[in-house]
Ligand SMILES: Nc1nc2c(ncn2[C@@H]2O[C@H](COP(=O)(O)OP(=O)(O)OP(=O)(O)O)[C@@H](O)[C@H]2O)c(=O)[nH]1
């Protein structure tokens with residue numbers, strides 16, 4: 001079971017209009033500060049936040065209670081005057097957890113006494129989170145023959161392919177910066193991942209390395225996924241047999 005919390009700025013659209021037209025720089029500063037603070041507060045509780053949209057952030061919150069959310073909500077209220085809603089969803093897959101979080105917010109199913117935290121009563125199941133850390137093999141040499149914007153355009157195409165492919169497996173892909181992507185998955189087998197790697201190689205001539213991590217919390221799962229990825233690099237650089245996918249479990 002995956003637990004996902006969607007944090008959204010409430011009444012953001014109408015509020016942005018009150019700032020006049022010289023507002024873009026202020027919105028960018030606000031969004032970047034919000035992401036920083038959310039990553040900071042949730043990582044202290046062993047979770048990892050994913051930059052979904054700049055005004056809406058996903059956090060994988062396995063192991064976190066409603067009270068933990070309330071605590072974070074109160075901290076955020078000290079730093080930001082804007083309202084923030086938190087919608088918590090649980091599901092068998094990350095996609096289902098996202099649907100349930102959204103359903104709770106739309107139907108205004110309030111958790112506890114705080115009216116801006118939505119969700120059904122949380123089930124305490126000790127399930128594991130699986131995160132895949134994907135990284136382009138040799139992006140530095142790709143960048144050497146392309147302009148910076150051509151590289152960005154390629155990264156966007158890869159992200160689009162990845163999102164489509166993994167959404168069909170009920171998994172959620174996020175761009176994490178540079179040539180890095182993370183996918184919150186549920187029991188994806190290595191064969192499916194290999195299919196995706198083949199597709200990208202055929203369509204774009206790009207190879208990905210792929211570290212998989214499984215643990216009780218999202219921060220630990222990401223740590224193991226990155227460790228697996230670093231191990232793939234070590235094997236490659238020591239001249240051993242090429243390996244594109246490696247998995248570590250807590
Ligand atoms: N989000 C994130 N970004 C990273 C990480 N490691 C490196 N980066 C970024 O990714 C960029 C590319 O770095 P690398 O992937 O090491 O470069 P590369 O040439 O592709 O090398 P290999 O991946 O080893 O083949 C860096 O400039 C950083 O911006 C990471 O763990 N997470």
Ligand SMILES: [Mg+2]
Nearest residue numbers: 135136137139
């Ligand atoms: Mg790379």
